[in-house]
Amino acid sequence: MKTKFDIFILILILLTPNFLLGVQGQNPDPVIYINFLTPNTNPARIQWANLIEQEIAKIGINVSFEDLTGWGNIAPRTWAYPVGVEYDHIPTFEDGGYDVLFVGWLWDLDGDLASMYETTAIIPLGDNYYQYSNPTYDAIFEQYLTSVDFTERMSNSHQLQAIIYEDLPAIGIIYRGDLFGFKEGLTGIDNLLLSTSNYRIEYWDDPDDNIIKYGIPSDLSEPNIFGAESFYDKQWMSQVYGCPLKRAQGTHGWEPEVAESLYTEFNLVAGTQTVEMKLDPLAKFSDGEEVIPEDIVYSYQMHMTPLSGSADYSTMVYWFGDNSSIAVDADTGNVAGGNVTFEMTGIYNFWEYLYNIPILDKSDVEPRINARGWGILDIMPFSVADVNGDGAALVKSCGPMMLTAFDIVNSVVKLEPNPYWLGDPVDLDEFYLAFISGKDSAVASLIDGTIDIMDAQFFPDWTDFEGVTGIEGVLVTNLRHGELSINMKHPVLGTGELTPVGTPEAAKKVRHAISHCIPRQTIVDDILNGLGFPAVSTMPDGCVDFDNSLTPYTYDISLATTLMEEAGYFSTISEYSNVLLIIFMFSGIVSVYVSRKVNK
Incomplete structure (x- = not known):
């Protein structure tokens, strides 16, 4: 009698929709x-x-x-x-x-x-x-x-x-995330600024020797910021060229570098915006020359000149129109700590982005272009072709580092601190950006200490760093x-x-x-x-x-x-499938019941 009762209960359970969906496992x-x-x-x-x-x-x-x-x-x-x-x-x-x-x-x-x-x-x-x-x-x-x-x-x-x-x-x-390989113990690296190529190298350090060597998967071959297209050449350039504003360590917003302050106001009716930039009176180029307002004006005009080949040309012309929109403030004069006025063609809520432009020394660069033409922008600095120092002049700026060597054959760039840098003291003595061919070579170089950072574009995975003493994988958005x-x-x-x-x-x-x-x-x-x-x-x-x-x-x-x-949609399970499931399950129960009777 108990067996018949069990079968009856099981049949009732089988007929419930929740059981059908759960046991059947179908959608x-x-x-x-x-x-x-x-x-x-x-x-x-x-x-x-x-x-x-x-x-x-x-x-x-x-x-x-x-x-x-x-x-x-x-x-x-x-x-x-x-x-x-x-x-x-x-x-x-x-x-x-x-x-x-x-x-x-x-x-x-x-x-x-x-x-x-x-x-x-x-x-x-x-x-x-x-x-x-x-x-x-x-x-x-x-x-x-x-x-x-x-x-x-x-x-x-x-x-x-x-x-x-x-x-x-x-x-x-x-x-998505970028996986970098780091030597353990490196300090001062803002991982997101590293991933986006906005890093602030003045905060970086390797306490062991104050030298960091960064391995990258691409050749270094571009002479200066004008016409630069390589993501990696722009990395060393961003440490050499000073800009009015740079990304802030930690917060990633904008903060003054060469500028001391920027003030903006806009006219909603006219649809225009004005920016007043006050230069830091302590800002200097790496040869000790002061950064003055005409250097800012000239640098922007360079980027707004088609012959310069600047990647920022279209953006600059769109927002500033022509050279007349950027001028030395007559009230403060063309002196260290003076002001520059920018008249923009429209209102831009991300206006700070426009003031991250590399600054050149007008007194050094302009005479060279006047004497030898725009072709000097193609001369590699420190190369045998740089007989007049034109290539070197075009990478002399007011950033935290200065370019001291460029091995074109092996694609290795060497940077050293700018002795006239106005910001926080640079901790490194030397920084190298070096090409390495292939992921396996990069991993091996990181392990043996040839490099201290392995770039994410080698596409390593976690297994490349597991169980290896002295290195680590660092994942960054x-x-x-x-x-x-x-x-x-x-x-x-x-x-x-x-x-x-x-x-x-x-x-x-x-x-x-x-x-x-x-x-x-x-x-x-x-x-x-x-x-x-x-x-x-x-x-x-x-x-x-x-x-x-x-x-x-x-x-x-x-x-x-x-x-x-x-939303009006209710889940159901097709009647045909339900019947098949019931028949299948019921047949199983009957088989068990018959088996028990036979075994008796």
């Missing part, structure tokens, strides 16, 4: 069908796209098709779609646009939100291929654009980030993020018109549900091998303006299911 029937658009250029991104496809299936979202393709096919569906020419919006994937796109972006250190989510930036006018539009966001964004005060800009930025965090036109997945971009004109994911509830709020709940289905830590651990961080939002947490009050969306399938229900 509920799809209630939403979407398509993935995924670049085929990054294996890791393809892996997490596949993982997310599996996860969202648990809440009834089915990926009908994943288009793994190149950028040439992605652009016409997204930011290059002919909006405003033939169509008024980007449609769904089935109609030639996209539903969701897996993509990644590199941010600047400040975290500039311009041309991303505001209505006026919807393509083709900007980069808002999400087609996101929110009047509240737009109103705050207008204030943000004219927030030339740092505190005010930060406040507006945080408000904008909170709106995007809630509305999710883009769902942050991961932040690199301001790259990976996201899932949403087409906000999609009738389910964006407008919500085809959800059961039929509202934008229902679509937002679906987006929230998707975000809660993303196992960010798993992606970092298993796909990126620990070389990254779970994303909180689409702005990397290393950006100066990042709102650190935001927290990551948790991986929570139960919560995601609830959000789907609030």
